[in-house]
Structure formats: structure tokens, C-alpha cells
Amino acid sequence: MLLYGRLMYASSVPWKVLSSNVSVNVLTEGWNLASPEAGDEEETRKFIVDVIFDTAFFAVPVVQLGLSGFDIDQRDSSRLILKAEYISEYGFQATLTTWSGSRVYAAEFNWLAIGP
Numbered sequence: 343m344l345l346y347g348r349l350m351y352a353s354s355v356p357w358k359v360l361s362s363n364v365s366v367n368v369l370t371e372g373w374n375l376a377s378p379e380a381g382d383e384e385e386t387r388k389f390i391v392d393v394i395f396d397t398a399f400f401a402v403p404v405v406q407l408g409l410s411g412f413d414i415d416q417r418d419s420s421r422l423i424l425k426a427e428y429i430s431e432y433g434f435q436a437t438l439t440t441w442s443g444s445r446v447y448a449a450e451f452n453w454l455a456i457g458p
Contacts, residue, residue: 358403360395360455363410364436367448375438375446386441393453394433403457405429407436410452415445424451431457 366389368376374387405426414420421444428435436453440446 358399358457361453363450363452364391364393365450366391375440377445378443386439389438391436392433393436395455399431399457401458402429402431403455405434406454408452411450412446413448415447418443420444422446422449
């Protein structure tokens with residue numbers, strides 16, 4: 343069924359809900375959020391977590407992230423952004439970003455994906 347040019351799912355299509363908790367830290371391979379390079383304190387640093395769904399969705403789901411914990415050095419301001427990017431039926435990338443002198447030693451987040 344089409345409504346305003348968008349595909350609407352009939353009530354017979356079941357909704358799927360998947361969720362999990364992810365923890366990353368200085369022991370995670372490639373972690374680069376704990377130590378800003380000398381002279382590059384203003385540069386942003388990103389760490390990407392690839393999340394693969396246990397079972398694929400029929401269409402791209404809606405993904406919600408929630409930061410549930412972090413370990414950040416107190417010497418500077420606490421700066422941390424968490425975003426879901428490149429969402430597909432099979433998974434997404436969670437991107438953690440910090441900048442300036444912030445030193446992030448660990449982060450924990452929950453994710454929830456809802457879709458057909």
C-alpha cells in the first residue's frame with residue numbers, strides 16, 4: 343500500500359525489535375580517544391563500532407542509541423558524541439567522537455533497533 347509516495351506496511355508484517363549493550367575502552371583495538379596528539383588538540387578523534395544485527399530486518403530499521411556510561415579524564419572538559427550512522431537492514435556504525443584535550447578511556451552504550 344502506498345501513502346503519499348511512501349510504502350506503508352500492512353498489519354500482517356510483524357515488527358522486529360533488537361537491542362544490546364556495547365562497551366569499548368582503551369583495551370579495544372584501534373581505540374584513539376584517550377590521548378590527543380601534541381599540537382593537534384583541536385582535531386576531532388573518532389572511534390567506530392560496527393554493530394551487526396543477529397538477524398536482518400526486511401527494511402532499514404530505526405536505531406536509537408543511549409550513552410549508559412563513560413570514563414573521562416577530569417583534567418579537561420568532558421566531550422563525547424555518540425551517533426548511529428550508515429544504518430542498513432544488516433547493522434549500523436556507532437561513532438564515538440571527542441575533541442580538544444578530552445581523554446575518553448571508556449564508553450558504554452545501549453542500542454535499540456525497531457523495524458519490519
